[in-house]
Amino acid sequence: MTYRKDIDGLRAFAVLSVxxxxxGLAVFPGGYVGVDIFFVISGYIITTMICSEIKDKKFSYLSFYKRRIARLLPSLIITLLIVASFGFYFYxxxxxDKLGKxxxxxxxGAANILFAQGVDYFAEDAAYQPLMHLWSLGVEEQFYLIWPAFLLIAFKMSHGSVIPLTAMALVTTTIIAISVVNNDGSKAYFLLQYRANELLIGSLTALILTKxxxxxxREEVKKSISYFGLVLMAAxxxxxxxxxxxxxxxxxxxxLGxxxxxxxxxTGWVTRLLSHRTLVFVGLISYPLYLYHQPIVSFISYFDFKLPASAxxxxxxxxSSLLALVxxxxxxxxxxNIARIASxxxxxxxxxxxFSIPALAAAGxxxxxxxxxxxxxxxLNPFALEVSASHASSFHKHYERGFEVSESESSKALxxxxxxxxxxxxxISIALDFDVDEVDTVTRGGCVLLKGVDFNDKYADISCNDIRNDLYNSAKTYDYVVISQAWESYEDxxxxxxxxxxxxxxxxxxxxQTVEHFLRYSEKVVIVGPHPRVAGVKGLQPSIRLTKETYLFGLRKLEVINNESLNSAVSVFNALEKNRRIIVLEPRExxxxxxxxxxxxxxSYYSDGQHLTSAATSFVAERISNILSLRANISP
Structure with a gap:
């Protein structure tokens, strides 16, 4: 196929947008559409190549996948090795564990399938998301498995059927994508069946251009169309x-742009701009540039460098450009070049x-x-092992996530x-002298379970909305119902x-609403109020580089950083205690x-900015016991 500089310019625009x-450049809040631009380009390039070889009777699956392997795997292997090495030493x-998965x-080639099960692409956790961007590579690789066979079958049926069949596939996948995007955002974002229409737009473009x-x-018409296309693409x-x-x-x-x-x-300025040698250069290295940029963002975020978005x-x-160029x-x-020659x-x-692929998969x-x-x-660092044990979650040692309610008619606490x-x-169970089997839990990270909430559940393997429905359909009774969440979160x-x-x-x-509901099924409702946010915890994370001296020094630097916000919550939670069956526990207290x-x-009592360590368990239990013993309406 004829090389076109302007397509490399489009690649440059796409990767720089991403x-x-x-x-975090605020002026480009929709830069993620760069991935969609890549999808259209990929659909166009692949379809043009396959059609050309089919018409010349030169197409073979072996040569096609050989080229794909030579194109995609070298930079991917390097990326995975770099990220694995970083995670081995610092994580x-x-x-x-998460990185290995x-x-x-x-x-x-299935990162998109993994992320579709429980990841929010827009969540701000860059320090631990060095491979998040590889979902798009999964979409493309899965498309490459299906599309050549589709084209071969269509051409064998009739050369005239290829464009209509592709158009039908495009319309069908577009309808599917539009129908699910509001109801299942995570899957719609990551899975091939909801992204195939973007690749098919490029494929249909290629097929039409062959005809x-x-x-x-007219040149002026083409210029006008390209201007319109630029607006659609860039806006x-x-x-x-x-x-x-x-x-x-x-x-x-x-x-479509x-x-x-x-x-x-x-010959207009859009094509000339996209064909500029600077953009062409960036376009030529765009694939490794795309692969390397997210790990670098992640590494910089891990070390907490406070750089302005522009810097x-x-x-x-x-x-990432230097690494990509090399x-x-x-x-x-x-x-x-080696892969092109039969030798x-x-x-x-x-x-x-x-061979590297199963080796890396096995390592993961x-x-x-x-x-x-x-x-x-x-x-390599036994002290880090001690820190890991100390920082572990007390909950996951004794309880399960999800709707964990026993079949008995009543229990001590929910x-x-x-x-x-x-x-x-x-x-709290220790403070109130409850055994593990006397406690029910309905809980999941990143999930709001308050009554009356309409919750957009973007990421998780356990449906927040399902367990909420089960919770409020239950008529089981308790001595205590304990409610809490990250009160400063979830506005989006x-x-x-x-x-x-x-x-x-x-x-x-x-x-x-929630308290009123549970007062019908419990003797008392306990609300754990607003939670302190603690700075300085990142330097205490167990890793091979962590030393005991660094850890002990870091303990002295821990501080609560949201006092103003905690003060603004006092009146809201104090108002709830007008009912003597309601107890508010203030974590700041x-x-x-x-x-x-x-x-x-x-x-440390904190494993991160707001979650407690196992080491905090006895301290927190004792403090809660003391606080409750001072309340006139309860004795431990």
Whole structure:
């Protein structure tokens, strides 16, 4: 096929848009549509190549996948090795466990399937998301498995049937994508069946151009069409944001814009701009550039460098471009040249690339199956192993997530809430002298379980809305029902939040409904109020580099950083205690009654900014017991 500089320019626009989005440049809030631009380009390129070979009777699956392997695997292998090495040295067991799982799925081209089960692409957790962007590679690789066979079958049926069949596939997948985007956002964002229409737009463009060239179209018309295409493609980068319903129909605008630019090259300034040597250069290295940029964003975020978005963009763009250039020049180009030639060297090279995939997948599986390879701490830093044990969650040692309600007619206590609630289950049970089997839990991280809430559940393997429905359909009775959550969170997930500046006041209506419901089924309702946010915890995370001296020094630096917010919550939660059957436990009273106690001078009481460690259990249980003993309406 004829090389076109402007298509490399489109690749450059796409990758720079994505980098701008991932580095937080506010002027490009819709930069994530760069991935959709890539999809259209990929559909166009692949379809053009396959059709050309089919017509020349030269197409073979072996040569097609050989080229795909040589194109995709070298940079992917390097990316996975870099990320795995970083995670091995710097990550906690929990984070490395998660990374191992992502490595496994990314290696086999199924990262999108993994992320569709429980990840929010827009969640701000960049420090531990170095492979998040590989979902798009999974979509493309899965498309490459299906599309050649589709085209071969269509051509065998009739050359005239190829375009109509592709158009039907495009319309069908577009309808599917639009129909689910509001109801199942996570799956709609990541899975092939909801993204295939974007690749098919490029494919249909390629097929139409094989039948009807744009050469006969007047130059001025082609220029006008390319201007319109640029507007459709570029406007979403500036106008969309994380709250835009996407992909669905909103993905069609940038995709159609790209298709118009590809279909109508001309002598106008759009084609000339996209063909500029700087953009062409970026386009040529765009694949490794795309693969490397997210790990670099993640590494910078891990070390908590406070860079302005513009400086972060420049840093990430520069570093990833340098790495991409070296990879393109000295790894990717030589391997692709070798793969084009039928020789023993070609067979060995492609064979080694193919062997690397199960090897990396196996490494990821081992990391995940061993819960983060804790042996690395045993061998290289035993102190980090002690920290891991101290920082572990007390909840997950004794309880399960989800709807865990026994079949008995009554129990001692029911705990309802998210991961912040989970950390109080064991301490409150100890304070009230409850055994594990006397306690029911309805809980899941990142989940609002208050009555009356309309919740947009973007990410999780356990449906928040399902367990909420089960919770309020239960008529089981309890001595105590304990309710809590991360009160400062979820403003973007609760779709029926009332207006108001004080976030705690906005929860009061839901809280009142919830309390009123549970007072019918329990003797007392306990509400754990607003939670301190603690700074300085990141430096205490167990890793191979952590030393005891660094850890002990870090304990002295821990501090509560949301006192102003905690003060604004006092009146909201105090108002609930007018009912003597309602008890409000203030975490600030637990940790900061006289002065803030955030560690026992040996171990931190916080594993991150808001979650407690196992080391905090006895301290919190004792403090709760003391607080409750002072309340006139309860004795422990």
């Amino acid at each position: 980098i701008a989005f991932h580095t 906690t067991n929990k984070s490395f 992502e490595m496994f799925f990314s290696s086999i 009807a060239s744009s050469e006969n179209v 979403p980068v500036f106008l969309y944001d994380e709250n835009t319903v996407f992909p669905g129909y909103n993905a069609l605008f940038p995709c 790209v298709a118009l630019i590809i279909a109508f090259p001309n 972060l963009f420049m840093t990430v763009a520069l570093l 990879t393109y020049q000295y790894v990717e180009k030589p391997i692709r 023993r060297k070609s067979i060995v090279t492609v064979g080694l690339l193919c 599986a081992v990391i995940a199956k061993t819960n983060g390879l804790p042996e690395r701490f045993e061998l 705990f309802v809430g998210d991961s912040v609630l989970q950390q109080y289950v064991l301490p 997930s609760v779709t029926n939040f009332p207006a108001g500046e004080n976030v705690y006041e906005r929860w009061s209506g839901f809280l009142n 637990i940790f900061c009654s006289v002065r803030c106690v955030l560690s026992n001078e040996t171990w």
